[in-house]
Amino acid sequence: MLILLPPSETKTVPTSGEPVVLSELSWQELTAARERALKALVKVSGQKNAMTVLGVGASLEGEVLRNVDLSSAPAAPALEIYNGVLYDALAPSTFTPSQREVGNQSIVIISALWGALRPTDRIPAYRLSGSTALRGLGKAGSLKMSSYWKPHLAKALGPEAGDHLIVDCRSSTYAAAYDAPKPNTVTVKVVQLVNGQRKVVSHNAKHTRGELARHLIEHEGNGKTIRTAEDLWAVAQQRWTVELTEPTDKKAGELTVVLPEQV
Numbered sequence: 001m002l003i004l005l006p007p008s009e010t011k012t013v014p015t016s017g018e019p020v021v022l023s024e025l026s027w028q029e030l031t032a033a034r035e036r037a038l039k040a041l042v043k044v045s046g047q048k049n050a051m052t053v054l055g056v057g058a059s060l061e062g063e064v065l066r067n068v069d070l071s072s073a074p075a076a077p078a079l080e081i082y083n084g085v086l087y088d089a090l091a092p093s094t095f096t097p098s099q100r101e102v103g104n105q106s107i108v109i110i111s112a113l114w115g116a117l118r119p120t121d122r123i124p125a126y127r128l129s130g131s132t133a134l135r136g137l138g139k140a141g142s143l144k145m146s147s148y149w150k151p152h153l154a155k156a157l158g159p160e161a162g163d164h165l166i167v168d169c170r171s172s173t174y175a176a177a178y179d180a181p182k183p184n185t186v187t188v189k190v191v192q193l194v195n196g197q198r199k200v201v202s203h204n205a206k207h208t209r210g211e212l213a214r215h216l217i218e219h220e221g222n223g224k225t226i227r228t229a230e231d232l233w234a235v236a237q238q239r240w241t242v243e244l245t246e247p248t249d250k251k252a253g254e255l256t257v258v259l260p261e262q263v
Contacts, residue, residue, distance in 0.1 A: 001227070014074040030153075056127065073125070089207045102220045115153055130144075131173050149178065182252045
């Protein structure tokens with residue numbers, strides 16, 4: 001089983017530690033692409049129009065300025081850096097040793113700057129979204145980060161992904177960066193009942209995807225395995241009301257988690 005996660009916009013900034021070593025990150029074949037992306041981000045972050053290019057407001061000026069020194073900034077494992085709603089629900093700091101081992105093997109984080117990461121890959125905190133377009137990445141003009149990574153991730157992740165059930169918990173922005181193989185991929189959709197109607201509530205969806213990833217890791221940490229879409233449905237329905245559409249050769253499957261009405 002592979003669990004595809006998006007990064008989080010909010011990050012914990014390490015106060016000590018050695019800087020990132022690109023050649024030591026997982027999927028070393030991505031090193032040259034990472035170097036190019038890092039160079040483009042550092043360059044734009046030092047320009048007068050950096051806030052506009054990166055699509056952030058004045059309150060995040062400090063994070064943009066920090067991008068300039070990413071090559072020398074302290075780094076820490078990815079699961080210690082990302083800390084948004086999904087990661088708070090995942091709560092990796094409370095994993096048991098067996099759960100940590102499963103998480104390290106199964107979690108793949110799709111990143112706008114690094115392409116793809118394992119939980120133990122050491123990175124600095126940075127500010128860059130998958131929907132941002134940077135100059136210096138394409139043949140002409142600017143190129144959106146999700147488009148930049150798409151061919152690179154297809155080559156790097158393809159061989160491994162084809163051998164596993166893929167549980168896709170990514171947002172649409174990061175789903176655009178890598179097309180997981182449809183026959184063995186199940187995307188996770190979360191809906192909330194509101195006045196009897198199904199609605200997508202972003203905060204609840206992120207939180208539930210984090211809880212689901214945690215639940216799956218706990219399951220495999222107990223020595224059980226999740227190999228098929230039906231296995232996924234069976235484990236998820238232990239905790240939630242879920243509906244499964246099986247994957248086919250032409251379309252990924254879908255696991256819909258239906259959250260009850262909030263009283």
